[in-house]
Amino acid sequence: MxxxxxxxxxxxxxxxxxxxxxxxxxxxxxxxxxxxxxxxxxxxxxxxxxxxxxxxxxxxxxxxxxxxxxxxxxxxxxxxxxxxxxxxxxxxxxxxxxxxxxxxxxxxxxxxxxxxxxxxxxxxxxxxxxxxxxxxxxxxxxxxxxxxxxxxxxxxxxxxxxxxxxxxxxxxxxxxxxxxxxxxxxxxxxxxxxxxxxxxxxNNSKEKVAAKLEFFKRTLGCCESEVSTAVSNKPTILELSDEVLLRKIEFLVNEAAVEARDIVERPVLPTYSLEKRLVPRHYVMKVLQEK
Structure with missing residues (x-):
């Protein structure tokens, strides 16, 4: 000292x-x-x-x-x-x-x-x-x-x-x-x-981070390098629970017709609030497209 x-x-x-x-x-x-x-x-x-x-x-x-x-x-x-x-x-x-x-x-x-x-x-x-x-x-x-x-x-x-x-x-x-x-x-x-x-x-153990990476590979059907790229662009996606991530991914893919690859390339999407941002914006865009 x-x-x-x-x-x-x-x-x-x-x-x-x-x-x-x-x-x-x-x-x-x-x-x-x-x-x-x-x-x-x-x-x-x-x-x-x-x-x-x-x-x-x-x-x-x-x-x-x-x-x-x-x-x-x-x-x-x-x-x-x-x-x-x-x-x-x-x-x-x-x-x-x-x-x-x-x-x-x-x-x-x-x-x-x-x-x-x-x-x-x-x-x-x-x-x-x-x-x-x-x-x-x-x-x-x-x-x-x-x-x-x-x-x-x-x-x-x-x-x-x-x-x-x-x-x-x-x-x-x-x-x-x-x-x-x-x-x-x-x-x-x-x-x-x-x-x-x-x-x-x-703030997260090595095992927890590894499990989260495996979750992304399994859910989005992407390879390890693609997951690494997503995490390097938005590290905070590792802090979201599997339940929350699954709900958002299912909505983006099934309802909003977003490709899984697009989610990997834009990892900020799963960090948005489902109720306050993703769903409202999707339905606004849907109404505009119909008109």
């Missing part, structure tokens, strides 16, 4: 004056100056040189940033976005992650999943990382795994509020076996559904 604290606190005190604390060679190249004006900061280049992302990951990360910026327009976003367009803040964030014993490969996965973490305020994130260790009781490997599924909570909210009430559940959900089981379902850590998959897996 003291070792982790000793790593974070100097960074916290010096956050306003940090300049390229890690990967200095990459940062010097990115921030090289001419005889007049400094070279413009390139987020894409930084993600490759300092964070170790591949080009495919960089393209996806850039899309996530663009979506976030287009969705929100506020003074706070402008400030955080300006942090994302300079190396100093991003370097400080990488130093904090490195101080939490994350390897370069771990950092690449975390940043790829949530590139907006680089825009976060260092003064806010440092004490939250400490809180995960001191108040929630996560080990260093668990902190690294937490960042794969909870980096948004780290950068946007008070981790104490978000996690303390369910600390035991959180620790269980971050066990390596749970993360591996989520990946085995076809949900990689970089997927936006990874957080949901981990939550579902942590």
């Amino acid at each position: 003291m070792q982790l604290r000793n790593r974070f606190l100097p960074l916290l005190r010096a956050a306003s004056t940090l300049h390229s604390p890690i990967h200095p060679r990459a940062c010097r190249r990115l921030l090289s100056t001419s005889t007049t004006l400094p070279t413009a900061f390139s987020l894409e280049d930084y993600l490759v040189a300092a964070c170790g992302l591949a080009q495919t990951q960089v393209r996806e990360a850039s899309k996530k940033v663009s979506r976030e910026v287009s969705r929100k327009a506020s003074r706070e976003l402008e400030l955080s976005y300006s942090r994302l367009n300079s190396a100093s803040n991003s370097d400080a964030i990488l130093s904090l992650l490195s101080g939490a014993s994350l390897s370069r490969a771990d950092i690449a996965v975390v940043v790829s999943a949530d590139p907006l973490l680089l825009r976060a305020s260092v003064k806010n994130i440092a004490p939250r990382l400490l809180a995960l260790r001191d108040r929630v009781g996560l080990s260093t490997p668990q902190i690294a795994r937490f960042l794969l599924v909870g980096s948004r909570a780290l950068r946007e909210g008070d981790v104490l509020v978000v996690t303390k009430r369910n600390a035991a559940f959180l620790r269980a959900g971050l066990e390596r076996e749970v993360l591996l089981r989520a990946e085995e379902l076809g949900v990689p850590p970089t997927s936006r559904m990874f957080r949901l998959a981990v939550s579902v897996i942590a």
Whole structure:
């Protein structure tokens, strides 16, 4: 605990004056100056040189940033976005992650999943990382795994509020076996559904999940790969009871004439309420077609 604290606190005190604390060679190249004006900061280049992302990951990360910026327009976003367009803040964030014993490969996965973490305020994130260790009781490997599924909570909210009430559940959900089981379902850590998959897996036994997968194969007449694709697109379908799922599937197939393959390709359908959404919409469409 003291070792982790000793790593974070100097960074916290010096956050306003940090300049390229890690990967200095990459940062010097990115921030090289001419005889007049400094070279413009390139987020894409930084993600490759300092964070170790591949080009495919960089393209996806850039899309996530663009979506976030287009969705929100506020003074706070402008400030955080300006942090994302300079190396100093991003370097400080990488130093904090490195101080939490994350390897370069771990950092690449975390940043790829949530590139907006680089825009976060260092003064806010440092004490939250400490809180995960001191108040929630996560080990260093668990902190690294937490960042794969909870980096948004780290950068946007008070981790104490978000996690303390369910600390035991959180620790269980971050066990390596749970993360591996989520990946085995076809949900990689970089997927936006990874957080949901981990939550579902942590709350259900391996036997229960296997039984649910078998239920889908038997009921919809699909193969294992098709079920995996459906689950990776909508992990919460594993939490629905067999009785509820059977009623919805029977209605969709027998009444609404939906092909079983269409249900597999659109796994969100079984998650809709039968009485409040599926049935009413079906009969509205039926009346419109008749007219």
